[in-house]
Amino acid sequence: MEKIAKGSWVEIEQIVLNPEERAPSLPEDTRKVPYVLHVSGFLLEDAELGQEVSIKTVIGRELVGLLITNNPSYTHSFGKTVPELLTIGLPEDK
Amino acid sequence: MSTKDTSYSAIMARKNEIMKASLGIDFNEYITSPITFDYEKLMAETGYQIQDIARIQAETKVGETPLFELRRLTEEVRKISDPGKGAMIMVKDEAANASGSFKARRASISAYEAAQKGYQGMIAASSGNYGAAVASQAAQRGLKCIILQEVFDSRGVGQPEIIEKGRACEAYGAETLKLSVGPELFYMLLRTLEETGYFNASLYTPFGIRGVETLGWEIAQQVQTRYQKAPDAVVITHAGGGNLTGTARGLLAAGCVDTRIVACSVDLGGLHMASDVDFNKKSFTTGHTGFGVPFATWPDRVDVPRNAARSLRYMDEYQLVTQGEVFYVTELLTKIEGLERGPAGNISLTAAITLARQMDRDQIVVVQETEYTGAGKHHNSQLAFARENGIEVRRGNPTENVPGKSIVIPERLAQVWGKVQEMDKLRLSYLKNAAHHLPISEWLESDYEFLAADIKKDKNWVKQQANLLN
Numbered sequence: 001m002e003k004i005a006k007g008s009w010v011e012i013e014q015i016v017l018n019p020e021e022r023a024p025s026l027p028e029d030t031r032k033v034p035y036v037l038h039v040s041g042f043l044l045e046d047a048e049l050g051q052e053v054s055i056k057t058v059i060g061r062e063l064v065g066l067l068i069t070n071n072p073s074y075t076h077s078f079g080k081t082v083p084e085l086l087t088i089g090l091p092e093d094k
Numbered sequence: 095m096s097t098k099d100t101s102y103s104a105i106m107a108r109k110n111e112i113m114k115a116s117l118g119i120d121f122n123e124y125i126t127s128p129i130t131f132d133y134e135k136l137m138a139e140t141g142y143q144i145q146d147i148a149r150i151q152a153e154t155k156v157g158e159t160p161l162f163e164l165r166r167l168t169e170e171v172r173k174i175s176d177p178g179k180g181a182m183i184m185v186k187d188e189a190a191n192a193s194g195s196f197k198a199r200r201a202s203i204s205a206y207e208a209a210q211k212g213y214q215g216m217i218a219a220s221s222g223n224y225g226a227a228v229a230s231q232a233a234q235r236g237l238k239c240i241i242l243q244e245v246f247d248s249r250g251v252g253q254p255e256i257i258e259k260g261r262a263c264e265a266y267g268a269e270t271l272k273l274s275v276g277p278e279l280f281y282m283l284l285r286t287l288e289e290t291g292y293f294n295a296s297l298y299t300p301f302g303i304r305g306v307e308t309l310g311w312e313i314a315q316q317v318q319t320r321y322q323k324a325p326d327a328v329v330i331t332h333a334g335g336g337n338l339t340g341t342a343r344g345l346l347a348a349g350c351v352d353t354r355i356v357a358c359s360v361d362l363g364g365l366h367m368a369s370d371v372d373f374n375k376k377s378f379t380t381g382h383t384g385f386g387v388p389f390a391t392w393p394d395r396v397d398v399p400r401n402a403a404r405s406l407r408y409m410d411e412y413q414l415v416t417q418g419e420v421f422y423v424t425e426l427l428t429k430i431e432g433l434e435r436g437p438a439g440n441i442s443l444t445a446a447i448t449l450a451r452q453m454d455r456d457q458i459v460v461v462q463e464t465e466y467t468g469a470g471k472h473h474n475s476q477l478a479f480a481r482e483n484g485i486e487v488r489r490g491n492p493t494e495n496v497p498g499k500s501i502v503i504p505e506r507l508a509q510v511w512g513k514v515q516e517m518d519k520l521r522l523s524y525l526k527n528a529a530h531h532l533p534i535s536e537w538l539e540s541d542y543e544f545l546a547a548d549i550k551k552d553k554n555w556v557k558q559q560a561n562l563l564n
Binding site (some may be wrong): 016017018021022023026027029030033034035036037038040041057058059060061074076077078079080082083084085088089090 | 101156215239240243246248258261264267273276277282360368369370371421422425428473476478479487488489503
């Protein structure tokens with residue numbers, strides 16, 4: 001397994017509430033799954049994915065959780081073109 | 095980390111003390127019964143005049159946004175209106191605020207208060223533009239910031255719009271806590287407030303709502319200066335009620351007592367807001383009926399003991415629109431007005447088209463916000479995401495739209511019509527909710543007075559309805 005170096009920008013996962021610890025009166029589908037937190041920060045010691053680690057967030061808080069991503073990044077986009085939009089506002093469309 | 099019990103029930107039991115410490119407001123000073131509190135006193139005791147708010151906001155790049163005439167859109171509306179009809183549509187370009195939405199107004203006074211009172215940082219729970227607004231305002235006041243967001247379902251999948259908003263929070267230097275679907279966001283907020291001792295930048299504090307008053311105030315001044323009259327109608331995208339409440343209060347403070355205050359939400363009837371499965375079936379993360387109706391009919395369901403956002407107190411009308419209509423109008427704004435803006439801000443523009451068709455030509459209808467757009471927020475990304483999640487996307491008659499199943503984008507402007515939400519039904523629903531908190535038999539004269547003011551009706555109407563309900 002890949003070793004992730006101390007100081008790397010990583011994302012951790014915490015199970016905040018197990019299904020049985022969750023708020024009362026949830027819809028059935030939500031009640032079946034745990035309440036989960038993801039948060040990013042700088043790794044405080046060398047570690048491998050899946051290990052419990054500590055991170056320091058951008059504001060300096062130390063948080064503990066399972067290491068799930070090395071160098072978490074944003075890849076959201078404008079999406080695949082939706083052709084139905086393209087003719088809106090053209091002279092023959094109004 | 096706190097060594098206190100952090101179980102769900104233990105944290106919720108400490109709600110009041112956590113709130114008091116994190117806000118510096120003791121709501122008990124204003125509360126007079128389970129349903130009644132001194133709203134105007136709570137708002138006044140923030141200690142700010144509207145001019146103070148404007149000055150504080152100017153320090154952090156908020157306010158004085160442009161008000162544009164939408165000339166080509168107005169022309170198109172006039173072509174499909176009856177003779178003499180077709181009011182001029184104007185838009186307040188709130189995307190020009192730091193962080194790209196009107197929410198900067200809402201965050202600005204909280205950030206100023208937090209800094210003045212010596213808090214080290216501020217916290218807000220928001221999956222919307224408010225998170226980025228708080229992060230941006232905190233950055234400018236030298237405060238640390240934590241934003242909590244409901245981001246992903248149990249498969250780990252999140253809507254592109256929310257992912258973009260999380261990115262924006264991190265871009266402004268906030269620690270961003272990304273959570274799975276569930277109302278426990280409030281629990282997590284309380285827990286984080288207790289752990290850090292930071293200021294609670296709730297959306298629903300008097301500071302948040304008073305910050306929006308400048309929006310209504312500026313619209314009044316801008317319309318007055320240019321046309322020597324008050325706007326005939328102002329259309330406001332409605333979810334939690336703060337946008338409507340603050341804007342209406344600002345308009346009233348500027349003397350616009352006859353301006354129609356029109357709420358507008360996207361109709362998402364049938365989708366459950368706390369459902370893990372339904373989470374990614376909606377293309378709007380806010381400005382929809384899943385928030386708009388429950389918050390109108392019972393405002394005190396929020397993360398503060400009493401909500402300063404009380405929409406029925408100010409609302410004259412409520413228009414509902416479909417997702418497809420908003421996407422159509424968003425594209426039309428881009429193509430014929432040269433303004434590429436986010437869909438959520440265009441909800442009210444969609445309703446304004448319907449209103450303008452029914453209003454006289456010499457009247458003015460103001461759409462009071464826009465929001466930034468970009469990767470994730472853009473209507474193309476939202477429609478592409480919907481299609482990938484099995485939602486049918488097509489052109490057609492928007493009345494065929496089924497939330498969670500299909501998005502029908504109108505074929506032409508004349509099909510943009512929305513529908514009207516009956517106001518008295520909402521008011522009655524509010525009274526029923528009040529009765530759950532205090533039995534009608536125990537309502538005092540002071541309760542009737544509060545309820546009447548809170549739903550913009552006279553006391554006799556409330557009494558009549560209470561008799562029928564009893």
